Amino acid sequence: ETGVTQSPTHLIKTRGQQVTLRCSSQSGHNTVSWYQQALGQGPQFIFQYYREEENGRGNFPPRFSGLQFPNYSSELNVNALELDDSALYLCASSLVLGYGYTFGSGTRLTVV
C-alpha cells in the first residue's frame, strides 16, 4: 500500500507571499488532517477534512485554508506569510475518523 506523500519537501518563501502545500493520502483513507510543527515543539493541529468537508479546526487564523479533493488528496494554503509560519507541515490520513493516523514526511517551510 502507498503511504502519505507530501510535496514539496522544502520551500523558501518571502514574508507576505502565499504558499500551497500538497498531500496525497494513503490509499483508501478518506480523512486528512494537517499539523504545524515548529522547531523543538510537538505538532499542532491546523484542520481536518472528511469527504471534502472541513470538520475540525485548531487555533489558526483564517489565512490558513485547505481543500480536500474527490480522490481524498489535499492542499494546505497559507496567505500573507509571516516569519512565524516557518515550520514543518505534516499531513496525516486516516480511514476511520479519529483513529490510526498515517503521517507523511512533511514539508519544511522557511519564511524569510
Add this chain to the structure above:
Amino acid sequence: AQSVTQPDIHITVSEGASLELRCNYSYGATPYLFWYVQSPGQGLQLLLKYFSGDTLVQGIKGFEAEFKRSQSSFNLRKPSVHWSDAAEYFCAVVTGSSNTGKLIFGQGTTLQVKP
C-alpha cells in the same frame, strides 16, 4: 482543556539499557493514546496505540506501553535500547467526537543513546 505532558525533554541512556519515557494526559473521557517516533527531518512513525482492552500494548521495534487510568499515564518502555532508537518521541491523545477527532501532542522527548 485536553493536554498531554511529557515531563522529560531530554533523556540519555546507554545502548543496551532499559528505557522508560513518561506521558501524562488530561482528558475527561476514555482516551485513545498514541506514541509516535520522529527521526531528524522526518515525519512521524506510529509506534503503538491504545484504544481499549488490555492496558499493556505492544508496538513495533520492541516498544511497549502501559495505560494506567488511575495515574492518567501512558508510559513507553523498551527493555534494551539500540543506537538506532535515538530520535524524538511524541505521546498523543485523540480528542473530540468520533467525527472530529484530532491529535493533541506532547512537547516530545529527545532520546540520546550512548555507545
